[in-house]
Amino acid sequence: MASMTICARFRPLSSKERRDHGDAVCIQHVDSETFSFKDEKDEEFTFSFDKVFYEKSEQAEVYEFLASPIVRDAVDAINGTIVTYGQTGAGKTYSMEGPSILVCDEQKRGLLPRVVEGLFDCIKSSGRTMKHSIKLSMVEIYMERVRDLFDLAKDNIQIKESKSQGILLNGVTEISVSSPAEALQSLSNGIANRAVGETQMNVSSSRSHCIYIFTVQQEVKKDERSKAGKLILVDLAGSEKVEKTGAEGKVLEEAKTINKSLSALGNVINALTCGSSGKANHIPFRDSKLTRILQDSLGGNSRTALLCCCSPSPSNALESLSTLRFGMRAKHIKMSPRLKGNEDKSAKKNGPPSPTKDESCERILGMLRERFDAEDVKLLEELFTLSGILFDPSSPEEVDSALADVTSQTITLLQQAVEDLASIVEELKRENKALKNELAAAKRLDAQSEAAGDTSIVLHKPSGIISSVVSRVRSLSSIK
Numbered sequence: 001m002a003s004m005t006i007c008a009r010f011r012p013l014s015s016k017e018r019r020d021h022g023d024a025v026c027i028q029h030v031d032s033e034t035f036s037f038k039d040e041k042d043e044e045f046t047f048s049f050d051k052v053f054y055e056k057s058e059q060a061e062v063y064e065f066l067a068s069p070i071v072r073d074a075v076d077a078i079n080g081t082i083v084t085y086g087q088t089g090a091g092k093t094y095s096m097e098g099p100s101i102l103v104c105d106e107q108k109r110g111l112l113p114r115v116v117e118g119l120f121d122c123i124k125s126s127g128r129t130m131k132h133s134i135k136l137s138m139v140e141i142y143m144e145r146v147r148d149l150f151d152l153a154k155d156n157i158q159i160k161e162s163k164s165q166g167i168l169l170n171g172v173t174e175i176s177v178s179s180p181a182e183a184l185q186s187l188s189n190g191i192a193n194r195a196v197g198e199t200q201m202n203v204s205s206s207r208s209h210c211i212y213i214f215t216v217q218q219e220v221k222k223d224e225r226s227k228a229g230k231l232i233l234v235d236l237a238g239s240e241k242v243e244k245t246g247a248e249g250k251v252l253e254e255a256k257t258i259n260k261s262l263s264a265l266g267n268v269i270n271a272l273t274c275g276s277s278g279k280a281n282h283i284p285f286r287d288s289k290l291t292r293i294l295q296d297s298l299g300g301n302s303r304t305a306l307l308c309c310c311s312p313s314p315s316n317a318l319e320s321l322s323t324l325r326f327g328m329r330a331k332h333i334k335m336s337p338r339l340k341g342n343e344d345k346s347a348k349k350n351g352p353p354s355p356t357k358d359e360s361c362e363r364i365l366g367m368l369r370e371r372f373d374a375e376d377v378k379l380l381e382e383l384f385t386l387s388g389i390l391f392d393p394s395s396p397e398e399v400d401s402a403l404a405d406v407t408s409q410t411i412t413l414l415q416q417a418v419e420d421l422a423s424i425v426e427e428l429k430r431e432n433k434a435l436k437n438e439l440a441a442a443k444r445l446d447a448q449s450e451a452a453g454d455t456s457i458v459l460h461k462p463s464g465i466i467s468s469v470v471s472r473v474r475s476l477s478s479i480k
């Protein structure tokens, strides 16, 4: 069983950070896997990752450790994902793209151009028995809308799920590339389009998630079987907290949407991490476009790497700590990559097969259809169309998918409500215990004063205290 590869990367101090804090850094005792981190209150935390890249680490080292095994697997039809996470200015884009995709020092080239080269190199060395082809798509998620960066007219791509191909971006432009130069030129066009869209919409790249998708099709010539590996690279929007940005109006809305999708990613990671064995666990993939697109990658047939990008400066200690903690949570996800198109070995030979997830969903949707009257359905359609969940109400597939999205989001809300209630119950239990202690102490006091024949204490006690404590304890006990 493989797990996620999680690495931390600290960029060099910026000139502003040097001006503000000189050479001061939050990191100490760094080795290749661990370091200690001092926050602004001088509290010390020790972190341990699969690899720690410090200031002077080379781009090539990051690629070799984090990406090259995933690239090799993608050519063998195993899905892969590489994600850069961190606050704005922490080095996500530098790590992903380098200073430029097309013209750049060899030493500074980022993951993306190296992945392109790696894919073509692996294909070349895979021999003559295999025929491969690579298709490239590039999208951006901004305010929960998926925009095609190869065709800006497609500004609200829908996400679909197919039984054979998994998660799909409906109608997204796919460019066939036959050489690294062609692929890099296409990527560079997509990046330029992103800048055009940003100016048109007055958006900064740090407020959107950028997703690069390579589909590597593999044909085994002898029997013409075909398999595909999907390699997704994600440069996430800045993870900083809304409060720190001091944002208002549209910027505040953007920040909230980003925080929502990043916390959806965190929730998916938590659900995958905390899932108790044997118990059906709701993984909220449908709570954001980001998690939905990454569903195949995080959920199973895939290898995933997360690069947690941080500033080493004390001025960013809080954000760096939050990025590192996000990485530590992700560390616990366990995944077993398997080849696509493999036989399903889990099918039981004896007894009736238990319903699949699709069958269960179909049954629930059927029941809902029976219970809704036509007027409700019309209202729901209008609501879904207005909020961009649904585009074609006459498509049963789209209606089902929209309903599944809403159901999943409702489950998440209910789970949060249950957690809130559980914490209220805990609080009431604590209050209950304190009141019981108070009652016992008051009774002891009563007994002592009676034994001593001293009436002054009794006289000074506010009248009715015991009976009021008793009735509060009783009312709280009845909540349990």
Ligand SMILES: Nc1ncnc2c1ncn2[C@@H]1O[C@H](COP(=O)(O)OP(=O)(O)OP(=O)(O)O)[C@@H](O)[C@H]1O
Binding pocket: 010, 011, 012, 055, 086, 087, 088, 089, 090, 091, 092, 093, 094, 095, 205, 206, 207, 236, 237, 238, 309
């Ligand atoms: N490892 C590094 N070595 C040298 N310079 C770096 C490194 N990482 C980042 N930088 C520099 O730090 C600055 C911020 O980096 P970058 O733009 O990659 O941040 P980011 O996390 O992508 O921010 P945003 O969310 O705004 O896109 C850039 O000027 C970049 O060149």
